[in-house]
Amino acid sequence: MTAQLLDGKATAAGIRRELAERVAKVTATVGRPPGLGTVLVGDDPGSHAYVTGKHRDCAQVGIASIRRELPADASQQQVEEVIDELNADPACTGYIVQLPLPRHLDANAVLERMDPAKDADGLHPVNLGRLVLGVEAPLPCTPRGIVELLRRHEVPLAGARVCVIGRGITVGRPIGLLLTRRSENATVTLCHTGTKGLAWHVREADIVVAAAGSPGLITKDMLRPGAAVLDVGITRTDHGLVGDIHPDAAQVAGRLAPMPGGVGPMTRAMLLANVVEAAERNATAV
Numbered sequence: 185m186t187a188q189l190l191d192g193k194a195t196a197a198g199i200r201r202e203l204a205e206r207v208a209k210v211t212a213t214v215g216r217p218p219g220l221g222t223v224l225v226g227d228d229p230g231s232h233a234y235v236t237g238k239h240r241d242c243a244q245v246g247i248a249s250i251r252r253e254l255p256a257d258a259s260q261q262q263v264e265e266v267i268d269e270l271n272a273d274p275a276c277t278g279y280i281v282q283l284p285l286p287r288h289l290d291a292n293a294v295l296e297r298m299d300p301a302k303d304a305d306g307l308h309p310v311n312l313g314r315l316v317l318g319v320e321a322p323l324p325c326t327p328r329g330i331v332e333l334l335r336r337h338e339v340p341l342a343g344a345r346v347c348v349i350g351r352g353i354t355v356g357r358p359i360g361l362l363l364t365r366r367s368e369n370a371t372v373t374l375c376h377t378g379t380k381g382l383a384w385h386v387r388e389a390d391i392v393v394a395a396a397g398s399p400g401l402i403t404k405d406m407l408r409p410g411a412a413v414l415d416v417g418i419t420r421t422d423h424g425l426v427g428d429i430h431p432d433a434a435q436v437a438g439r440l441a442p443m444p445g446g447v448g449p450m451t452r453a454m455l456l457a458n459v460v461e462a463a464e465r466n467a468t469a470v
């Protein structure tokens with residue numbers, strides 16, 4: 185078997201086209217375009233590349249960019265001052281704080297200081313709480329991108345057994361909440377570095393989401409033949425970027441969202457969707 189491609193790049197391009205039309209409408213109604221802010225602290229090359237990509241996407245759909253950068257040794261107070269500024273800026277519809285932050289900073293305190301109504305990442309505790317409660321809120325971009333990618337490729341979720349590997353705040357923890365909503369109705373097993381018998385859990389699954397950041401962790405012998413497999417792990421090595429899914433997995437998987445070209449572009453598209461939805465909410469509230 186050679187896995188069918190879950191093509192995040194093409195799917196995200198289609199979503200950007202849909203969003204560009206909505207941006208044009210909301211811009212005409214409000215008299216100015218929605219604005220996405222980004223807060224980037226430090227020199228991590230990956231984070232710089234992701235933020236640059238986010239602003240490139242904004243330009244493509246007509247969203248204005250507000251870019252704030254701070255040095256790696258920025259203090260908690262300096263970061264929080266930028267947060268306060270974006271909370272107060274009427275041109276900023278929504279913003280994100282690029283993660284991870286340098287170790288000396290308290291990321292939870294930074295996220296908590298954000299205005300939840302401007303949280304374009306769905307990572308503010310209020311919005312994560314709303315996700316737990318099943319109340320409408322901006323959704324974390326990667327989990328939302330995964331659900332959208334599966335939906336647009338007609339991969340059935342109702343009753344599906346999903347194995348998620350990784351318990352980080354941007355993917356592993358929130359995706360369990362998303363997929364177990366009544367509207368999705370999947371059953372989720374959340375695995376992590378403390379899980380015993382990882383291969384057994386993975387083999388039970390119809391859908392595997394690998395977000396551990398452990399290169400080549402999931403091999404073909406661990407998979408149920410025909411499973412849909414999504415690679416969310418990204419490790420930068422001397423030989424380039426390496427995902428969590430071993431290349432041999434494509435021989436056994438039924439569907440494969442590769443890295444690159446699978447979930448990453450969907451993450452970026454869902455960020456734009458969160459900003460557009462916030463702008464539309466604001467426009468109807470006026």
Ligand SMILES: Nc1nc2c(c(=O)[nH]1)N[C@@H](CN(C=O)c1ccc(C(=O)N[C@@H](CCC(=O)O)C(=O)O)cc1)CN2
Pocket residue numbers: 233234280281282283284305325326354418425442443444445446447448449451452
């Ligand atoms: N505040 C946030 N921080 C981080 C998030 C997030 O959703 N919000 N997620 C990741 C990084 N990330 C977005 O910020 C992100 C990661 C990867 C991609 C992507 O398009 N990847 C490419 C491959 C990488 C490359 O070409 O350099 C792909 O998969 O095709 C987009 C966004 C952690 N931080």
